[in-house]
Amino acid sequence: MSHTLAIDVGSSSVRAMVFNEQGLAQKDIFVQKPYQSKTTPDGGVMIDPANMNEMIFACIDEAIEQTTQAKLTINRVAMDTLVGNLMGMEADGQPTTPIYTWADTRGGGLVEKLRPKVGDYTRRTGCRLHTSYWPVRLLWLRNEQGAAFDQTRYWLSLGEYALYCIFGQRRISLSTASWSGLFNRHQLTWDDETLEHLPVTADQLSEVANTPFEGLPDEWAQRWPALKDAAWYPSVGDGVASNIGGDCARPECVALSLGTSGAMRVVVPGTPEETPDGLFVYRIDADRSLVGGALSNAGNLYAWLNNVLQTGDKDALQQAVGAIEPDSHGLTILPFLAGERAPGWNANAQAVFMGMTFDTRPEHLVRAALEAVAYRFYQILRRLQPLLPDDVQFIANGAGLINSPVWMQIMADVLGAPVYGSGEAEATIRGTAILAMGVDLPPSLGDGCQPDPDHHAIYQRAVERQQALYDKLLR
Known part of the structure; x- marks a missing residue:
């Protein structure tokens, strides 16, 4: 029987569980690591990228140890994250900014300045001009964090960054891209009409695809031999996973x-x-x-x-x-x-x-x-x-x-x-596994x-x- 290692990056903890192909959580395989976002009096809510990666990778370490004891084979690795998050990265993979979460309210005054420029934005993207999405966040970063902004080669989400550090490739799922506020939901591409009015270009954003990474690089295969042949799926939005896993x-x-x-x-x-x-x-x-x-x-x-x-x-x-x-x-x-x-x-x-x-x-x-x-x-x-x-x-x-x-x-x-x-106590993390398996289970x-x-x-x-x-x- 095939199994999926699922990782859930929520707003206060990172968790890992293993599910079989019927969507059932496997007994005695559970890891949870709590964390706290950094907040500032002006509305900032941020996460340190290095610390977040350490927690994600540590959860995988412990889950593999538990899985090995249970004598299970992992065929897929899937992850969901809180969405609306954004960070910057240099060409060599070094972070240039913290991870800004959806709860960061700074930059709200830029909404009305952007609104007349982007036309029928909400119809194209399905999103609103709001601080929880990337367009306003990017404008705020350029205005308030100019040095870090100029140093940034790529913009990505925390799930992309974790997988980039493993595979050296940038790939974003359709759900995470859509949650960014920069994705044209009709054309299934980055929205050129919005990008025209932002200080970023499409080549600074990741390839949009739900296809998995395969072939764990040697360094990581040595750390996680049980996962060397697994398919690793791009991280999905936690809201999507919650719906699917909650029937x-x-x-x-x-x-x-x-x-x-x-x-x-x-x-x-x-x-x-x-x-x-x-x-x-x-x-x-x-x-x-x-x-x-x-x-x-x-x-x-x-x-x-x-x-x-x-x-x-x-x-x-x-x-x-x-x-x-x-x-x-x-x-x-x-x-x-x-x-x-x-x-x-x-x-x-x-x-x-x-x-x-x-x-x-x-x-x-x-x-x-x-x-x-x-x-x-x-x-x-x-x-x-x-x-x-x-x-x-x-x-x-x-x-x-x-x-x-x-x-x-x-x-x-x-x-x-x-x-x-x-009836599912762990709807979000279960949904992450179900999406990777591509199955439709009864409610x-x-x-x-x-x-x-x-x-x-x-x-x-x-x-x-x-x-x-x-x-x-x-x-």
Whole structure:
């Protein structure tokens, strides 16, 4: 039986697991190495490229050791990474910059300067002019980090860099290229119309292809003899992997991801002619696209409230929050602690808590925050609706919903549709392996919540109230 070594580079850790051709994780093979991004007061969020490579390679070391003990043969190596990341590299492979992540908000003031120059940018690329994508990041780097910018020969993502250090070749998958904001999703090439207005050229970007690297160079074959004949696939976007691994590879199954950040995404055939208002369209491959929207504020908002309010016992908090009737706390929250991505793409948006009184308790604030995030997911659903069949189900993955029955029920009531937990505990890293294997596996669903029509009606009014506050303060 063939096996795939999958590596997941998330926003706080690097992990490695092994999956068989049925998409089942192999017992006792698991490596995880946590890390912290460097942040700056002006909105910077960065990762050191050398340290990241060390963690990726160390995860592979330990996974191979565990695999050898289990007497398994690895036929493929696949990787997913947090997307929207960018770094510079000299011709000799030395990094010229840190890895800038999607969460880095610097350069937002350049968006309006670029907008009139790039024409129908969103239709071509499926992306928005925003700090989480490469065009704005590149302009900011030229303006603010001129010496490093001039020293840079190539621009690439962290997954590309890791594989470049192994194979000496630059190759980017369609999904990662599409997530850069520089890829024409209709022509499946780098977008010349955007590049004309940026201080970079297409030859500074990598070859776009999903084809694997083969033939591990001698230096690395000595380190990893078990992988010398394996196929190594270009890294893919974590959002794509999450959909595939969470059994959301069809239009009737919409992925609802809620971890640190959040996203609602659906896989569709081909690519839509137009990009839905406020959403993204990313290519998975030549035959499929991923359509949806991402939220910068989800589980991180809940964690922040727990910390600030010092809520203590999480089980007791969940019970108290669950006892509160829908939208009965008198609060309206705009949950933008980390700016806004979909659907408004306002990098300068900040959080607003309105309606607090002396009667407001911690559980009221937490309940209102969970509902507020659900309302932002509903705004994405409104825009996705024309692409969806009549009968859809939402499949949740990520600790935010899976570990909170209260939040999952709120989500079902707000969306007005069933929400099921994914039967796969490790959706993203599993999806990375499935994409490399090229198989289509049957779905596996966990427990779910059915919507309450009365609660849905209450939340419809609350959605409109939140949107009215948004329009008044942030438009």
